[in-house]
Amino acid sequence: MKILKFGGKSLANGEGINQVIQIIANRYYKDEEVAVVVSARGNATDELLAILNFAQQGFNYEDLFHDFKVYQSEGVAADFFEAEFNTLTKLFEGVKLLSDFSDKIKDQVLAFGELIAAKYLTYKLSEKGLSAVFVDARKLIVTDSNFGNAQPIDSISKKNVQKFFENSTAVSVVTGFIGATATGETTTLGRNGSNYTASLLANYLNAAEFQNFTHVDGIYTANPELVEDAKKIERLSFNEANELANFGATILHAKTIIPLVEKNIPLRILNTFNPENDGTLITAEQTDEGIKSLSVLDHVSLINLEGRGLLGKTGVDARIFKVMADNGISVSIISQGSSERGIGLVVNTDRASEALVGLEKEFENDFYTRDVNRISVDDNISVISIIGQDLSTFHKPYTALIRNKIVPILFNNTTTGRNISLVIKKNDLKRALNVIHGEIFGVTKKINIAVFGHGLVGGTLINQILSSSKNIEFKKGIKLNVFAVANSSKLIINKRGISENWKTEIEQQGQKYSVKEIIQYAKNNHLENLIAVDNTASKDFVENYIELIENSFDVVSSNKVANTLSYDFYKKLRKALAKNQKNYLYETNVGAGLPLIDTIKLLHLSGENITKIKGVFSGSLSFIFNNYSLENRPFSEVLKDAIAKGYTEPDPREDLCGNDVARKLLILARELDLQNEFDEIKIQNLIPESLRTLSTREFLVSLDKLDDYYSEIKQSQEKGNVLRYIGELSGDLQQDKGDLEVKLVSVPESSALGQLKGSDSIFEIYTESYGERPIVIQGAGAGASVTARGVFGDILRLADKG
Incomplete structure (x- = not known):
């Protein structure tokens, strides 16, 4: 039967x-x-x-x-x-x-x-x-x-x-x-x-x-x-x-x-x-050892018994369980600390009030002697039990929870060492389950990404993610889910991910939004492993970083502004990252897709004394001066060529003024714990004063006025030299501040700087150990594709953590 x-x-x-x-x-x-x-x-x-x-x-x-x-x-x-x-x-x-x-x-x-x-x-x-x-x-x-x-x-x-x-x-x-x-x-x-x-x-x-x-x-x-x-x-x-x-x-x-x-x-x-x-x-047949399932106790409450006088006092547990036994109340979890914080009990919610009344009566005299300070009930909890989990690998799901800003109230394990239960806030239940499940069972780890800014770099990045996502999921077990794309005024959002027609959708269906609404959407839909990607150049958007970090987002940015605002903001941002155990990656801030910032961080962390950093920081200006130095063409023609190829900003004075290079130089200085401010940088503006106040249109039709100015500079060089626009960090870099300078220099064509081609960037890192032979990092320094690929790399670094 x-x-x-x-x-x-x-x-x-x-x-x-x-x-x-x-x-x-x-x-x-x-x-x-x-x-x-x-x-x-x-x-x-x-x-x-x-x-x-x-x-x-x-x-x-x-x-x-x-x-x-x-x-x-x-x-x-x-x-x-x-x-x-x-x-x-x-x-x-x-x-x-x-x-x-x-x-x-x-x-x-x-x-x-x-x-x-x-x-x-x-x-x-x-x-x-x-x-x-x-x-x-x-x-x-x-x-x-x-x-x-x-x-x-x-x-x-x-x-x-x-x-x-x-x-x-x-x-x-x-x-x-x-x-x-x-x-x-x-x-x-x-x-x-x-x-x-x-x-x-x-x-x-x-x-x-x-x-x-x-x-x-x-x-x-x-x-x-x-x-x-x-x-x-x-x-x-x-x-x-x-x-x-x-x-x-x-x-x-x-x-x-x-x-x-x-x-x-x-x-x-x-x-x-x-x-x-x-x-x-x-x-009855035994299966292979290992974690089998996650189960949930949902209609439960946590009773907290707190008191300094409980420390080292015998018979407290017996009195608590006598109350439970006399009232026929089952205790599913008990957690006892050796400190004044006392004892936590998990019981069914429909019996919690009864348990509270019983305990208050039992410990009535202890309130008078102040051995017990407080007995309280928290109904806003759930319990997740990891069946088959032992303590030897428990750090993995626990770290994943912390990474997603879910902090368990308490946890305990059975005497067999094969089950661990976590008491968490009820509103964290669904997200916590998904985080633990993704970490434990080897299913695809989902990374939920919100992209802010979809211009050249942002748009290229989104398309790179969409075209690579299946391959990354197959090879790495990581599912990249772009759930939100926003520009300065419109947003499209979908917890299951945007489609390949995202450009049309944001134009036709995009809604007004605030960053707070995106944060709330992520909470409401229990999205885990959150990354906010800033591909804007907006100072205003940077003000959202700390709020995003406090709400469980890691941040990846090609926007240089956050690292070049006041040193006070720089430190405030780092403090928020440390407090919330979140990450902020910005490798593309200086060298587009080149591994520059990571290299400098590693050298500095290892105790290497960096004595100087020098290089061509701008791919746009690299292209201009590499070609102008070698070709017998007017400066204006080379500049027009750079504009046509999309190497410069729509108003090329934004490149020629030197501020972009200065910001990059300041970022590197701060990686060495220097406290310099932007206004302390010496910047050689490449635009003659007479052309600085013109409108963009007026400037673009007046480019030939630059020719005599740069012809004179070119002709005054020593034979065999070429022009390079560089950033240089020097001085005693063990002090609070260094010397930062952005300038046009003439260098031998045979030197590392002089041999630069196309729109490549180059960085020379001088250290105490390496002496006069610098570490050289060189490669493509401009272009939406290169920068987007660098941002993508930062996203994958975060996705692969833990």
Whole structure:
């Protein structure tokens, strides 16, 4: 025989009940011997409880009761449940009259959910030509009188079950969840007790298998409603399933496993709505060690007992647990510190107030002596249990949580060292589950990216990410998800990622936005591993960095402004990064895609004394002077060529004034902990004063006025020299400030600077160890593609961390 159990969603009107009938019929016509256990249909248990509470408070419950009767009677005659509804009416009227109800009355009312379900299914099976019989479990399962959570008396119950099934040939449809005392009083076996009923029948009848039909394909590595990437687990051992049940896996009742283990009866979790799926098989056979699943305790509260006088005082634990035992309150987690902070207990929320009152009474005298300062209850918590986790690798999920700014309130591990539970804030639950799941199960790690600015660099970057994402996911197991793209006025946002038509979408569908709204969107959608990418040149946008960092975003930027504002802001930004344990990467701020900043950071961190940095910092000016020095053309023609190739800003004076080079030089100075300000840099402006105040248009038509000025400079050089516009950091770099200078120089063509070609940049890093032979970094220093690739590199560095 096989025991088939169907849950409330499976038995719901419509597709559910039809699927259940089909599954049973298939077994019946194959001559398989089966017994069926049912839960209440749909939301019947919750609805009956709501009506009961309405009646207790004297409210009008008739409308709720009418809806309940209509739903439960669908497809049967109007008077089919007349006896059941009449009894319920009397019970509700009695409760309303007394304004109260006992656990005994509550059990009587809730039992009708299963009684109606079993009677309904029996009728529907008979209607289809199957031989089916309704079985009231109260005639079989005899329990103690612990109403609400009764315990079966095995010796009597087993005898009753075996006697009933001895000569049964029809499909027995048994009420789950309920039993009766020896005197015939209705009891219930606790929430989700229908699984327990089925498990007991399987044990008593030596069933070949217990098949638990639900609305999902089996047991998953996490609740698939909370974690989209959750994977089905093919096999579990009884021990693992028991741990899952104890730590909140709602698909199993905590007591379900024990009767199965006694007789080594396999349990299979199946999907009513996908009966072809093999589900999850649970047997006595041990599976490979390792983390199996994440389970959640959601309707729980944390009780904190705090007091200096608790330190080293004996008997405190015994007093706490005596209160819990006297009130029949189960403690799922206890965490005890050796400090004055005392003890934390996790209990069911519906018993938390009772526990609080009991503890306050027990420790009343300790308040007067000030041994206990405070006893409080926090209802805004959830518990995530990592089943199969041991402490040796726990740092990985824990670090991932901290990286996403989710700080557990407390955690503990079992004595086996194979399960760890984390108490977290309830509003962090979904994001925490996704973060831990992504870290543990080797599924794709999702990186959620918001891109601000989609001009040449930003647009190129977005297209690079979209075109490379599949390959990166395949090779690195990292899914890059651009969930937001914004310019100065419009935003497109989609938690599942933007499409390749993002340019058209932002033009046609872009909405006004604030950075706060993007932060809130990420919170509302529980997005993890957040990166904000700044491809603007905006000083105003930089003001959002700290708020982004404080809300769990790492920052990647091609925008130089943040690193070149006041030194006070520079330090404030670093302080925010340290406090929130976030990262700010900006490799492209100085050398486009060249590994310059990382190199300088590494040298400085290792204690290397950097004595000077010199180089051509601007790819635009590199192109101009590399070509002007070697070609017999007027300066204006070379400049026009640079403008046409897109090397300069629309107004080339933004390049020629030297401010861009100065900002880059200042960034490097600050990497060496120098406290220079921008206005301390000596900058040689390459634009003659007479041309500085012209409009952009006027300047562009006056470029030939630069020719005589630069011809004179070119002709005055020593033979064999060429012109280079450089930035130079020198002086005693062990002090608070260095000497920063941006200038046009003449250097031998044979030198490293002199041999520069095209639009390349070059940087010479002089150190104490290397003496007069500098470390040279040279390569492409301009272009949207190169810069975007550098920003992309920073994103991947962050994605690969941890």
